Amino acid sequence: MKKTYTIGDLANEFGITTRTIRFYEEKGYLSPKRNGTRRIYNATDRTSLRLILRGKRLGLSLDETADMIQMYGSPGGNRKQLEIFLTRIGEKRTELERKRKDLEVMLNDLQGVEEKCQLALAQYRK
Amino acid sequence: MKKTYTIGDLANEFGITTRTIRFYEEKGYLSPKRNGTRRIYNATDRTSLRLILRGKRLGLSLDETADMIQMYGSPGGNRKQLEIFLTRIGEKRTELERKRKDLEVMLNDLQGVEEKCQLALAQYRK
DNA sequence: CATTACGTTTACGTTAACGTAAAGTATATG
DNA sequence: CATATACTTTACGTTAACGTAAACGTAATG
Structure with a gap:
């Protein structure tokens, strides 16, 4: 009694179109089972x-995402392969941490603008 | 004696091509001065x-980015406009905060894989 | 049991964000 | 001062990530 989903279920749940899901499959990023043709x-x-x-x-x-998904699989292989793998992980992490810093800066800037705006609005309430 | 830059300077500094910079101008996201044709x-x-x-x-x-850059300008306008503006800021913030959570999850997952990998490697060192 | 809803494949179309190339002009340098 | 380097415009090309439409099969439902 494992839970399964139709393409429409997933499209609804994630707010995307069925075309998008089929596209991901077409490109090899998804490979669902079939019930007949469904x-x-x-x-x-x-x-x-x-x-x-x-x-x-x-x-x-x-x-890039497919790469990451593949990383989530069991880390197998010999020593050399594991070391190479660790390097790849490190690179991804560096990239993601840069994004995080970018995000923090943007959120900061946004907060600055928001405060200015609040101040300007406060003038009207006096 | 204000500092200025040629298109090549910026391309080098940011690791992009001059074509990219011209493209941004073509689309209205940049509008540099000219010295003759340069x-x-x-x-x-x-x-x-x-x-x-x-x-x-x-x-x-x-x-989207152009929108944000425009937000960084002085928050002017009357009360109504300021309130609308604040709403927009809030929406952007929600969006960015979602990205931040996404990032945290991904970084967490990545760390999990890394630890597994370290463990597997440790076997070789015994 | 008709019709509505959901699924399928095939195929061409669209958009953002540039790449690439040609053909010419201005500037720096050995 | 020749030539190499950097800049210019114009224009067509490319790729990822889907959208859109046609033409059809199947399943659910009032």
Whole structure:
């Protein structure tokens, strides 16, 4: 009794179109099971989709997000491979931390403008 | 003796091409002075460019970033306009804060993978 | 059981954000 | 002062990420 989803379910849940979901599959970022011709998505598919959309909100390309999703798999391989993998993780992290700093600066700036605006508005209330 | 920049200066500083900078101007996001036919950028132009690139890193479109840059200007207008403005600021802030949460989740996940990887590597050192 | 809702494939269209190339002009330098 | 370097405009090309439409099959429902 594992929970499954139709393409419409997921489109509704995430506020996207079915075309978008099919596009992701077409490009190899999703591979749902089929019931005859109908697509059947499980929890894993749904998680992948969520990750894709999260990446998108942060300005990652589909390829970049797919890379990250793949990283989330079990870290296997020999020593060398693990070391290479760790390097990749570190790079991603650096990139994401830069984004975080960018975000903090922007939020700060925005707060500054907001305060100015509040001050200007306060004049009207005196 | 105000500092100015050529298009090449800015391209070098920010690691982009001159084509990109001209494109931003073509679309109305930059409007440098001219010395004859040559473009001359000042500190304000440079700041705008920096903001554009920052927005880009965070997945904002040029239009969205231009909107934000415009917000940074002096918050003028009457009471009604100020209130509308405040609403817009609030919306942007909500959006940016969502991005921040997305980032935190991703960084967390990444750290999880990293730790697993470290553990696997530790096996080799025993 | 008709019709409405949801699903399918195929295929061409669209938009943002530049890349690339050509063809010419101005400026810096050995 | 020749030539290399940086700048200019104009214009067509490219890619990612879908949108839109046609033409059709299947499932749910009043």
